[in-house]
Every structure is written in C-alpha cells, then in structure tokens.
C-alpha cells in the first residue's frame with residue numbers, strides 16, 4: 136500500500152531544489168499584488184493557485200517559466216521579499232522538511248531599485264524569521280539560500296561574487312536557471328571557475344530541457360557539485376533486449392562520482408521532461424544506485440510539496456519508508472553545508488525519525 140501524504144508529512148525530509156519565486160502562497164500573491172498595483176490573472180486564492188498549475192502545465196520549459204512574471208512582480212520590496220521567505224520556511228517546516236536549500240535569482244528583484252545586497256539580506260532575514268517561528272512551534276528547520284544567475288543574462292560573475300560575500304551569512308551555494316536550450320552552462324564558465332577557486336559549492340540546472348551535452352558541460356567544463364534535474368542522463372543508458380541496462384561513459388561517471396541528481400518529478404511532467412511520474416527516469420536511476428534526491432522545484436506551479444512528491448513516487452514505484460529514508464539521507468549527504476552539520480542532521484534527526492516509522 137502506498138504511503139499517504141499525511142503519513143509522509145510526519146517523516147523528516149530534506150529539500151535541495153526549490154525556487155523561492157515558485158513557492159508563494161496564492162493568498163500572499165493576492166495581497167502583495169494589491170500593494171504593488173500588479174494585475175493578476177485571478178483574484179481568489181483557489182482560482183489563482185489553479186491558474187498557476189494550469190498555465191505551468193504547458194509541456195515546454197519556456198512557457199512554464201512565463202508564469203514567474205506574476206510572482207517576481209510582487210517581490211520587489213524588502214518587506215515583500217522577507218515575507219515570502221519567512222512563509223517559505225514556515226510552509227516547508229510544516230511539511231516536515233528539516234533542512235532546505237531554497238534558491239532565487241536576486242537580479243530579478245531589482246526592478247524597483249533594490250540592490251542585489253538588499254535583496255539577498257531580505258531573503259536571509261525572512262528565512263531567519265520563518266525558521267524561528269517554526270522552531271517555536273516545535274518544527275525546527277535549517278534553511279540555506281542558493282543564489283541563482285539567469286542563464287540568458289550576463290550577471291553570473293556578479294552573482295557568484297555575491298554568493299561568496301554572503302557565504303557566512305546563510306548563502307550556501309550558487310546555481311544557474313532559466314531556459315536551457317540555447318544557453319549552455321559554459322556561457323558562465325568564468326563564474327564557475329571563480330567559485331572553484333573560492334572553494335565554493337554550486338549546482339547547475341542541466342539535463343532538463345536539453346540533453347547530454349548540457350550535463351557533460353555542467354560537470355566536465357564547469358565542475359558542478361550537483362545537477363539540477365539531470366533527468367536526461369537516462370539518454371546515456373540503454374536497456375538491452377535482455378532487459379539489462381548498459382551505461383555509457385557519462386552515466387557511469389555520474390554514478391561513480393556519486394553526483395547528486397536533484398530530481399523534481401511533477402515539474403518534469405509539466406515541462407515535458409518526463410511523460411508521467413510512473414515513467415519518470417527516477418525509477419530506473421534509483422534501481423541503478425545513482426545518488427537520487429527528490430525535490431519540489433516550484434511548489435506553487437506544481438501544486439506540490441516534498442510530502443506530495445514522495446506520495447506520488449510511493450504510488451508509482453511502491454516506495455516505502457526504507458526508500459524514503461534512502462532519498463532523505465542521499466539529499467542530506469549532498470547538502471552544501473559542512474560535513475559535520477550534515478552528519479549531525481543525519482544522525483540526530485533523520486535516522487531516529489525513520490527508525491520510529493520503520494519500527
């Protein structure tokens with residue numbers, strides 16, 4: 136029997152791939168839009184949530200990304216950013232997430248005159264407020280921020296420098312996002328080389344809307360620690376007539392090096408990167424022992440949560456607590472905070488949490 140969302144909510148979970156501007160509460164968007172004078176496609180929370188899910192369900196990453204215009208538009212003041220970040224921490228904690236890395240592109244939040252520093256500080260302040268409130272209600276969560284540069288733009292070096300400047304303030308890493316086809320990661324090679332020289336961590340959205348060359352560049356040219364999505368690594372695995380999977384050199388490399396895959400099943404179905412959750416490459420990659428992690432990508436656009444993604448996988452692949460614990464430990468091992476902090480969460484929170492559930 137598949138695990139239910141309610142059961143899964145009680146288990147400790149780890150989230151590595153979640154966009155701040157993809158997780159706003161519909162009711163908050165409506166309030167902030169009224170303040171900002173921004174016109175929305177719907178004015179009731181339920182209808183607005185449904186609009187986002189339907190508009191994002193387009194089969195194309197480019198069209199999926201158009202929906203972010205409405206969330207980014209209402210996040211242009213420090214108080215709005217702080218509120219969105221605080222609610223993000225609270226919503227994740229309420230879902231049973233104990234460690235989260237949430238990402239955002241500061242360059243998108245400067246339309247009304249905020250500096251990159253002000254944007255970054257507002258996000259960090261919001262995470263602090265939200266996690267303090269959640270802890271006060273007995274739901275502790277450790278929040279980290281990943282700074283994103285948009286891959287079509289030319290600000291990656293500046294954003295990488297910002298990530299290094301705020302590394303002791305709660306910024307734990309860097310990423311590039313946006314349309315993948317036509318914007319290879321090597322466009323931002325200088326930023327990645329800078330981060331490597333600074334001993335900083337980064338992930339790269341790769342293998343979502345473009346195939347193996349994107350993954351190969353992200354790893355072998357840019358030196359990514361993790362892959363955002365990475366679904367298309369499946370193109371380097373051929374299942375023979377005998378049913379035995381044969382891995383190509385890149386797939387072997389990804390598995391040998393334990394490169395974490397930040398997989399986001401519902402998002403992939405919406406953008407057309409996977410046909411359905413049941414046919415998602417995550418199933419085979421998990422069986423083959425890749426370092427798979429399970430993520431939300433955009434909770435608003437996918438109407439999802441970590442618990443819901445796990446419930447969908449439990450339904451599709453029959454996963455139980457053992458598998459959920461494996462995904463969770465995988466994710467915590469792959470986090471960008473230091474090794475001792477990762478181990479402490481694994482040993483003090485995750486293992487005891489699942490021990491209670493497994494019995």
Ligand SMILES: O=c1[nH]cnc2c1ncn2[C@@H]1O[C@H](CO)[C@@H](O)[C@H]1O
Nearest residue numbers: 154156200203238239240312313340
């Ligand atoms: O799945 C995705 N693939 C690529 N880019 C994305 C995805 N989800 C969101 N963003 C982009 O990242 C920005 C900062 O959070 C968002 O504004 C959106 O443009």
Ligand SMILES: [Zn+2]
Nearest residue numbers: 154340363432
């Ligand atoms: Zn993403």
